[in-house]
Each structure stands twice: as C-alpha cells, then as structure tokens.
Amino acid sequence: MQRIVYVNGEYVPELEAKVSVFDRGFLFSDAVYEVTAVLDGKLIDNAGHLARLERSCAELELTLPVSGEQLTEIQRELIKQNGLTEGGIYLQLSRGNAGDRDFAFPADTAPTLVLFTQSRPLIDCPKAAKGMKVISIPDIRWKRRDIKTVGLLAPCLAKQAALAAGASDAWLIEDGYVTEGSSNNAYIVTEQGKIITRPLSNDILHGITRASLLQLAEDAQLEVEERNFTIEEAYAAKEAFVSSATTFVWPVIEIDGKAIGDGKPGPIAQKLREIYIKVTQAAAI
Numbered sequence: 001m002q003r004i005v006y007v008n009g010e011y012v013p014e015l016e017a018k019v020s021v022f023d024r025g026f027l028f029s030d031a032v033y034e035v036t037a038v039l040d041g042k043l044i045d046n047a048g049h050l051a052r053l054e055r056s057c058a059e060l061e062l063t064l065p066v067s068g069e070q071l072t073e074i075q076r077e078l079i080k081q082n083g084l085t086e087g088g089i090y091l092q093l094s095r096g097n098a099g100d101r102d103f104a105f106p107a108d109t110a111p112t113l114v115l116f117t118q119s120r121p122l123i124d125c126p127k128a129a130k131g132m133k134v135i136s137i138p139d140i141r142w143k144r145r146d147i148k149t150v151g152l153l154a155p156c157l158a159k160q161a162a163l164a165a166g167a168s169d170a171w172l173i174e175d176g177y178v179t180e181g182s183s184n185n186a187y188i189v190t191e192q193g194k195i196i197t198r199p200l201s202n203d204i205l206h207g208i209t210r211a212s213l214l215q216l217a218e219d220a221q222l223e224v225e226e227r228n229f230t231i232e233e234a235y236a237a238k239e240a241f242v243s244s245a246t247t248f249v250w251p252v253i254e255i256d257g258k259a260i261g262d263g264k265p266g267p268i269a270q271k272l273r274e275i276y277i278k279v280t281q282a283a284a285i
Contacts (some may be wrong), residue, residue, distance in 0.1 A: 025094025
C-alpha cells in the first residue's frame with residue numbers, strides 16, 4: 001500500500017506526489033527540514049521541532065506557508081491516514097519553483113512544503129540495546145550547521161565511510177575536536193560520571209533531543225559540562241553516546257576500533273534513554 005504524503009496543501013499517494021524540476025530545493029539545496037519522532041501515534045518534542053524550523057526559516061529568509069498549529073494538524077492527519085504508530089515524520093520546506101535556474105533568490109516564489117511518514121522501530125532497536133561503533137573523520141561541512149538544511153552530501157559521505165569501515169556512524173573532527181555525528185549530537189562520560197558535550201554554536205546542530213536530555217540529566221542530578229572534547233578524550237571515556245530525534249539515545253561502544261569503557265552500553269546512556277522515553281511519551285501530543 002502506498003503512503004499518503006502531503007505536498008503543498010494536498011494529501012496524495014506517494015507515487016502521485018510531484019515537485020518541479022526547477023524547485024530550488026532540488027537545484028540548490030535551498031531548503032530546510034525537520035524530523036519529528038512518533039510513538040504510540042503521537043508526536044514527540046513537537047514544539048521544539050517547530051521552533052527550530054521557524055529559526056531555520058528566519059536564518060535563510062524562507063517563508064513558512066502555514067502556522068505551527070496548522071503544521072501540527074497536517075502531521076496528525078498524516079499519522080491517521082498512514083496508520084503510523086511508531087517512526088517519524090519528515091518535513092521539507094524549499095524556496096519553491098523559480099521557473100528557471102538562477103543563483104539569486106527569486107522575488108515572488110511560493111514555497112514548496114512536503115511531509116511524509118516513515119515507519120520504523122524506535123523503542124526496540126538493536127543499536128539501543130547493543131550499542132554502536134563509530135569512526136572519526138574530518139568535518140568538511142559548511143559553517144552554518146546550526147541551520148537544518150537539506151544540504152546533506154557531507155553527512156552522507158561520512159555515513160558511507162563508516163559503513164565501509166564496518167561501523168554504523170562517523171564522528172566529525174574539526175581543529176582537533178569532535179563536532180558531532182553525521183546525523184546526531186555526540187557525548188562522552190568521564191570516569192567521574194560527568195557528561196561532556198560540545199556547546200551550542202554555528203558549529204553543530206542545536207538538537208531538540210539534546211536540549212531535552214540535558215534538562216533531564218540536570219533533573220536527575222547528573223553533572224553536565226558543555227565544552228569541546230578531543231577524539232583522544234573520547235577513546236579514554238567511560239561511556240559515549242549519541243542523540244537525535246529518532247534514535248533518542250544510542251550508546252557508542254567503539255570508536256576507531258577502540259573499545260569505550262568495557263565495550264558495552266554504559267549505565268548513564270541507558271538511564272538517559274529510559275528517562276527520555278518515559279518523559280516524552282507522557283508529554284506526547
């Protein structure tokens with residue numbers, strides 16, 4: 001059965017969904033996106049994702065054609081029409097069809113808004129239970145990683161390099177420090193139990209799950225320090241983990257072939273994952 005997707009105000013079967021070849025998202029990656037998790041047919045951390053979408057639009061002078069409330073209703077309708085219980089909703093907003101290819105922003109272009117569902121297990125998944133292996137590679141991305149754009153070729157190359165090396169993901173290195181994973185925020189835990197993660201700046205995505213986790217860690221009286229850390233510090237860490245909208249928390253058990261801690265998912269990562277799922281499920285809409 002085909003999924004029902006949303007394209008510019010219409011709900012259509014996925015094989016009937018069409019976007020112009022002159023759309024600036026296709027030609028220039030002139031577009032932003034969001035991914036919101038769905039558990040039990042409800043949206044997780046939706047307010048945070050909508051706020052970040054609005055920020056991304058403002059940074060790129062993109063016009064969001066619907067309100068946050070309307071977007072929430074579109075998401076709920078897609079969940080209903082596709083019978084989605086667990087997975088995510090992908091949203092992409094581009095500057096639209098310019099009618100021809102030109103680098104400069106067109107004066108009067110209607111934006112293109114697309115949303116679709118993806119069904120996949122979020123609670124019971126092997127990497128959450130067994131942990132994941134990562135490699136480290138140079139960070140070759142542009143300097144505005146805080147904007148969630150669809151320009152994802154560098155992360156795709158990073159992910160592919162990890163798979164070719166027998167790992168699941170890559171941690172990106174710039175000026176000797178870890179920035180983040182190819183599609184997630186990165187954390188280490190020291191021998192003293194302190195959680196270390198890079199501070200917010202233009203260098204990393206301002207993760208919605210990251211923000212929730214740091215608040216939950218504070219509530220659980222876990223010590224957190226936001227600072228840059230090197231890959232060598234990560235090798236010596238007691239634990240490591242990543243977070244994102246659809247992974248929540250996944251433990252990292254190996255980096256560049258070196259076991260982290262005892263090579264098994266650590267207790268702090270597991271605790272944060274359990275707390276996050278419990279709290280966000282209760283608050284889901």
